[in-house]
Amino acid sequence: MKVKIIVFRLLFLLILSADVFCQSQQFWKAGVAKTTITPKQQMWMGGFAARNHPSEGTLHELWAKAIALEDASGNKALMITMDLVGIPKAVSDHVRDQIKSKYGLGREQIILSTSHTHSGPVLENALTDIYPLDEEQTDKIRNYSRLLEQQLTKLAGDAFKKMETVTIFAENGVTRFQVNRRNNPAATLTRINDLNGPNDYAVPVIKLLNSKGKLKAVIFSYACHPVVLDGYQFSGDYAGFAQLELEKSHPGTQAMFFQGAGADQNPLPRGTVALARQYGKELAAAVERVMEENMKPLEANLSMAYSEADLLLTALPSKEALSAMVSESKVPYYKRWASRMLEKQKLGENALASYPYPVQVWNLGGQPLFALGGELVVEYGIKIRQLFGLNAFVMGYANDVMGYIPSATILREGGYEGETSQMVYGLPGPWHSSVEETILLEVNKVAAQAGIKAP
Numbered sequence: 001m002k003v004k005i006i007v008f009r010l011l012f013l014l015i016l017s018a019d020v021f022c023q024s025q026q027f028w029k030a031g032v033a034k035t036t037i038t039p040k041q042q043m044w045m046g047g048f049a050a051r052n053h054p055s056e057g058t059l060h061e062l063w064a065k066a067i068a069l070e071d072a073s074g075n076k077a078l079m080i081t082m083d084l085v086g087i088p089k090a091v092s093d094h095v096r097d098q099i100k101s102k103y104g105l106g107r108e109q110i111i112l113s114t115s116h117t118h119s120g121p122v123l124e125n126a127l128t129d130i131y132p133l134d135e136e137q138t139d140k141i142r143n144y145s146r147l148l149e150q151q152l153t154k155l156a157g158d159a160f161k162k163m164e165t166v167t168i169f170a171e172n173g174v175t176r177f178q179v180n181r182r183n184n185p186a187a188t189l190t191r192i193n194d195l196n197g198p199n200d201y202a203v204p205v206i207k208l209l210n211s212k213g214k215l216k217a218v219i220f221s222y223a224c225h226p227v228v229l230d231g232y233q234f235s236g237d238y239a240g241f242a243q244l245e246l247e248k249s250h251p252g253t254q255a256m257f258f259q260g261a262g263a264d265q266n267p268l269p270r271g272t273v274a275l276a277r278q279y280g281k282e283l284a285a286a287v288e289r290v291m292e293e294n295m296k297p298l299e300a301n302l303s304m305a306y307s308e309a310d311l312l313l314t315a316l317p318s319k320e321a322l323s324a325m326v327s328e329s330k331v332p333y334y335k336r337w338a339s340r341m342l343e344k345q346k347l348g349e350n351a352l353a354s355y356p357y358p359v360q361v362w363n364l365g366g367q368p369l370f371a372l373g374g375e376l377v378v379e380y381g382i383k384i385r386q387l388f389g390l391n392a393f394v395m396g397y398a399n400d401v402m403g404y405i406p407s408a409t410i411l412r413e414g415g416y417e418g419e420t421s422q423m424v425y426g427l428p429g430p431w432h433s434s435v436e437e438t439i440l441l442e443v444n445k446v447a448a449q450a451g452i453k454a455p
Contacts, residue, residue: 026072026300030208031162032217032254034065035151037082038234039121043140046085047118048230049130049333049424054137055121059235059273060244062120064152065256067208067217068159069364071302077362078103078156079111079219081256083236086114086375086401088126091145096399098153103160108306111360111371112152113258114397117226119235123148126401128426129337166208166216169295170367172391173203175286177279178224178265180378182415189268200261200381203283204393205290206367215253218246220287221393223260223381228267228276238267241280246287259397261372261381263404264417296391298365305449308356309442312432313422316341316351337423351428358399359442361450367391368452370443371398372405377417379407380436384443387454403427408436 038061042054062083069077078099096110122131124145133141179189183197206219226237236243239257246255267279317325322345325338344351360371368388372380376396385392396405403425410418411433419430444454 027165028072028168028208028300029070029163030166030168030216031068031159031164032066033155033158033162034063034254035155036061037064037084037148037151038062039144041140043144044122044131044133044137045118045232045234046120046122046127047227050230051232053232055234056232057234059119059229059233060240062234062236062240063243064155065254066155066159067219067254067256068156068163069302070163071365072300075302076105077109077302077304078105078159079113079256080152080155081113081115081258083117083240084114084120084123085116085118086123086126086397087112087399088123089400089402090125091123091149092400095149095152098149099156102153103156106306108304108360111362111395112399113371113395114401115226115236115239115257116259116262116375116397117235117237117239119229119231119233119237121234127424129333129340130424132332165211168206168208168298168364170204170206170298170364170391170393171290171293171295173205173286173290174201175203175222175282176201177267177282178222178262179268180264181266181268182264182410182417184268186266186268186270198378198382199265200378202260203286203290204260205287205295206364207291207295215250215291217254217256218250218287218291219256219258220283221258221260221395222283223262223378223394223396224265224267225262226259228270228279229273230271235276238276238279238283241277242283242287245281245284249284249288258395261376261378261394261396263375263377263396264410265378296367298367301363301365303363303451304361305446306358306360307442307446308358309438310354311357311435311438312354313352313427314429314432316428319345334423337426340426341428355402355427357402357439359439359446360399361443361446361452363450363452367393368447369393369395370447371395372439372443373398373400374402374405375421376405377407377410379409380405380439383440387440387444388447388452389455405439406431406435408433411435
């Protein structure tokens, strides 16, 4: 009898200690949702000025995918990734305002991330002067943009409805198909033995396991332009193929891609579906390797901060210079840009002197995630990790894609990313030489607000 009592007491103590242990653990909650955003009709595609007519079908579906997070203290966050070339300020602001109105999330809690595929649709007020649009195409773009705003707002709610307990892990992988396009011309790539210029081969990976230990979602990144394909079929390019590959290998898992600081990095060689599929498989394999090895568990603590820095722009060219461009330039979008700038001058409109640039930082249980707007060149990813540690994750093309974001070096060198790309986005001129310093100072300030300090 005494033995039975002792055994009973031991079992009781074990059960009690296990219950206390479970109560002491802090778990994340997460919900995922996705929706197709492939246009149902032919429309102009975003990203290449050389295209001369609307889309011709679909290679694979375009997706918007959401993940809703909640830490042990009830702090919530939302990330939405999209197979789009970028999201303009007006669309981004409207979506984030709607999400705030419906679900109570502030700017710091929402990341709207675009993969920068050049095989998606054009959005309203984006890359204004590239495309020779007629009234029919302009209407299609406007209608698609309004529908997208509705889809993204609903998607946020769908993700929060599916919350469940999860554990979250993070780690960096590596793959090497990006090439610095400023320093390694594609035409001579096969004759080059050593690649030149700065590169960033990191593959950030975040995985979420449900309470049964099954993979619920994987979020991953690479800093490289999705420009393998330049045809007329909608697709997510290599990033789309990578997501398809991971979801095929892990049925029921949601794979989400965010673009890094890859504005001056291209996948080379490029130009065929087979290459896009190859790079997608390479990236997926890098993610798989990371998930199979030890990853850092993230405590269920979430802190976030958001700010908008005023980036200065240089002055608009003179009326004479603009007129000369209209009459002499052989580049169609140069002419359209100069004509539009002249029309603004005629109407008495002042050219933009600065732009509100979004800087956002999430601290996911000790894992820093920096989300910056615009087409971010690779030097920003490198410098942010030099400041905050090699395991920091850096996202570009987030919340507002208003133009290229060159480094101080690229501004001095000029070229497309530093000088002429502002015409693609309809800006009045290149950025001021202070752009890099302004951004990095703002990153440091916002990181401190999120509880992340430079080592």
